Every structure is written in C-alpha cells, then in structure tokens.
Amino acid sequence: MAVLLSAVPLAILFFTFLFLKLHLIWPETVQSDPQPSLPARPGLPFKIALFADLHFGENAWTDWGPRQDVSSVNVMSTVLDDETPDFVVYLGDVITANNIPTANASLYWDQALSPTRSRGIPFASVFGNHDDAPFEWPLEWFSAPGIPPVHCPVTNSSFSGDCSFKGTQRLQLMKNEIEQNALSYSSKGPVDLWPSISNYVFPISPTNNSRSPIAYLYFLDSGGGSYPEIISNAQSEWFKTRSQEINPDSRVPELIFWHIPSKAYEKVAPSSGVPKPCVGSINKETVASQKAETGIMEILANRTSVKAVFVGHNHGLDWCCPDNKLWLCFARHTGYGGYGTWARGARIIEISQRPFSIKSWIRMENHDVHSKVDLSS
Numbered sequence: 001m002a003v004l005l006s007a008v009p010l011a012i013l014f015f016t017f018l019f020l021k022l023h024l025i026w027p028e029t030v031q032s033d034p035q036p037s038l039p040a041r042p043g044l045p046f047k048i049a050l051f052a053d054l055h056f057g058e059n060a061w062t063d064w065g066p067r068q069d070v071s072s073v074n075v076m077s078t079v080l081d082d083e084t085p086d087f088v089v090y091l092g093d094v095i096t097a098n099n100i101p102t103a104n105a106s107l108y109w110d111q112a113l114s115p116t117r118s119r120g121i122p123f124a125s126v127f128g129n130h131d132d133a134p135f136e137w138p139l140e141w142f143s144a145p146g147i148p149p150v151h152c153p154v155t156n157s158s159f160s161g162d163c164s165f166k167g168t169q170r171l172q173l174m175k176n177e178i179e180q181n182a183l184s185y186s187s188k189g190p191v192d193l194w195p196s197i198s199n200y201v202f203p204i205s206p207t208n209n210s211r212s213p214i215a216y217l218y219f220l221d222s223g224g225g226s227y228p229e230i231i232s233n234a235q236s237e238w239f240k241t242r243s244q245e246i247n248p249d250s251r252v253p254e255l256i257f258w259h260i261p262s263k264a265y266e267k268v269a270p271s272s273g274v275p276k277p278c279v280g281s282i283n284k285e286t287v288a289s290q291k292a293e294t295g296i297m298e299i300l301a302n303r304t305s306v307k308a309v310f311v312g313h314n315h316g317l318d319w320c321c322p323d324n325k326l327w328l329c330f331a332r333h334t335g336y337g338g339y340g341t342w343a344r345g346a347r348i349i350e351i352s353q354r355p356f357s358i359k360s361w362i363r364m365e366n367h368d369v370h371s372k373v374d375l376s377s
Helices: 002-025 064-083 106-118 170-180 233-246 263-268 296-301
Strands: 038-040 046-051 087-091 123-126 200-206 215-219 254-257 306-311 320-323 326-330 345-352 357-364 369-374
Touching: 046 064, 064 106, 064 345, 064 357, 087 106, 087 306, 106 123, 106 170, 123 215, 200 233, 215 233, 233 296, 263 320, 263 326, 296 306, 306 357
Parallel strands: 038 200, 046 087, 087 123, 215 254, 254 306, 306 326
Antiparallel strands: 046 345, 200 215, 320 326, 345 357, 357 369
C-alpha cells in the first residue's frame, strides 16, 4: 500500500513535467481561439483571391531578389484593384525561407501581406514547403570572390532584422502574423496536430444572419520545410470530426485550401494540354505531390458538402479537374520569386448566395481573365 501511495506524487510530477514541456513548445500566446465568421454582404457574391507561391526574400542578398519582390507586389496590387475581392488566401510559399538570413523571416512575410492589408482586405494563410525551410548556404559563396555583403535591414520596429541564418519556425511566423495584423483570420491548429500548424476553419456568414453560413473555409498544413510533405492521419481525423460537429448534415458547402497537391491530383492530371472536363491554360509540368496519402482524400470524396480543393506548389499548372464530384484545382503562380517564366496571376473564387453557385477564373497581371469554371456543377 505504501508503494502505491508513493507512486501518486511521482505520477503527478511526471504529468506536470509533460504539461510544462508542451507549453514551452506551444506558447500560450498563440493558443487558437474560436474564429469569428467572415462577414458577407447579404445577397451579394463573395469573392476570394488566391495568392500562391510568392517566394518573398528569394536571393535576398542580390539586387535581383528585391526586384522580384517589388514585381510580386505589383501583381497582387493589379489583381486586388481589378477584382476587389472580399478576402485573400495566401496559399503557401509566401517566403523562400531557405534564402533568408534574417533571424525573423516575418520581415518578408509582412511585405507579402502589405498590398492586401493596405487595402483593408481580410486574409488568411497556410504554410508551404519553403516557408520555414532552414537557410541553404549557396555553394558560390565558398569560391572567389567569397561571401557577399549580406544586408539584414529592419523595415520597422516590429521585427528583428539581425542575421542569424537559423530560419524562423512555423509557430513564430504564425504568431507574428496574428499579433501584427488585425485583418488576419489565420490561426495555429490544435496542439495535437503538431508539427503541422495552419489547420483551422471558419464560416462565411451574411452580416444580417451570422447563424446561417453560406460556406465553410478549411485550411490545412501540407508540410514540407522543417518536416515531411504530408497531411497526417491526425489532420484527416481532425477534419472529419470538426466538419461533422459544425456541419453535421453537410448542408453548407465547404472549400479546402492547402499548399502541396495530394496524390489524387496525379490521377486526374491531363497527360498533355488541358482537355475537357478540365479547365485551365497551362499544363507544363508533372504534379509534385505529397510524399504519401493518409486518408484525407477519401474523407473529402465521401463528404458531399466539399466542393473543391485548392493548392499551389506547381508553378506551371493552373488547371481545375473533376475527381467524380470533387474539383481539384491549382491556383496560379502569383510571385516573381520561384522557378518558371510563365505569366503571373491569381485564381479567383466567387460564391453567390441566390441562386447558389461557386465559380472560379484566373485573373492575370496584364488584366486578362481566362479559365472560367463552375465548381458547383
């Protein structure tokens, strides 16, 4: 009996240690709160712009890199002014962290948000494989003339610009975005989904009836960078449980956003061109999918309320293809960072309330519009 009693305080100490350790990894300041509804004007279409693969901070030590960031700002500004969206999704690879020597890559993340924020448009983000990748030392730095002068400027007092070459973790990037931006709808996900971070959901609801959402937007972290490119079984089960809780009868349509395409994209990908029933303008590379499929696509396929999945990652693809009743869509490469010389643009999504429809198209930097598709059909 004495042995059993002595084990009790030991057990208490053990679980206290685990609790404290978890809080060191997952700071209280970024605990997720219930997300408010994204307001929609009653009876009017709700428009979303997707900015994918901006790659801010790429080759930051050169003249070329900062020029690409300026060009990326111009693309976003053109799309925002042409389309006047109600909401913006930053669909991963916001920055090229493996090229950023600063101690806090939020310096560049903040620059990427600036066109949207300056127009007073709310936004949310998911992580891509480059967003928290560790710094990669360029091989040319180790030959003549050696390491170039590396400038780590401070653009404002919110972020440190000191060079550290250590990268910035997902949690810190998300914490900085949320704390520094009142317009951000982003959230870090539940603690038990770690190391994935950007896993959350919120409704779009009319301002005159917040209890009757017109759609749910789900965001999932597809990994890469500091851990494998994958949507885990835990994330899949979180989506399954959460969607049944908030939309039990599948009455409200659901749209899904993550960065790296799943294996299902490989199966529907056109072999050449973009033939019907697919809709798009470029099909210039093979799908670079996640490392494995752990169940999310089966869950989505069996849920009638899920209308479409939107990804980035492949700069040379902008098509939407049906997988039975589920549409699998790429965005359009928005940033001048990253590989490829294809013209830049952004995918637009428009949700109409009466009659209900979900339509999408591509808006280009030169103001052209193409690849219109009805995702509710």
